[in-house]
Amino acid sequence: MSWLTSLTGRAGTDESGPAPTLVVDRIACTGRGICAHLLPESIHLDExxxxxxxxxHPDPRxxxxxxxxxxxxxxHEIRQERQIRKERQISKKE
Structure with missing residues (x-):
């Protein structure tokens, strides 16, 4: 397993592109368990x-x-490259 455990959000079909991907940096994590208490349907804790x-598919809020x-x-979350490119194009127009 890689040091990042990836959690893919729902892919959007609108113009905003795909949903961000939620990731856990397994090196930075100290195992406090707050994430599992706040997202019990999405994250469990190991021993x-x-x-x-x-x-x-966690609740975005x-x-x-x-x-x-x-x-x-x-x-934290990682946005898909397609969404980042679109945001850069919008900011260049402004």
Whole structure:
């Protein structure tokens, strides 16, 4: 397993592109378990308290809350390259 455990969000079909991907940086994570308490349907804890992703479609609001409350910032999102390119094109026009 890689040091990033990936959690794929729902792919959007609108113009905004695909949903961000939520990831856990397994090196930065200290196993506090806050993410699992905030996203119990999506994240379980192993026997040492480290997160295991079990659901690929978390509630976006709960995911943002969990990311903001992670004490080490190990839980974060990665946007798809297509979405990043589109945002750069928009900012260049402004």
């Amino acid at each position: 040492w308290g480290y997160p295991i992703i079990v659901d690929e 709960a995911a943002r809350t969990a990311m903001s409350l992670c004490p080490t910032g190990a839980l």
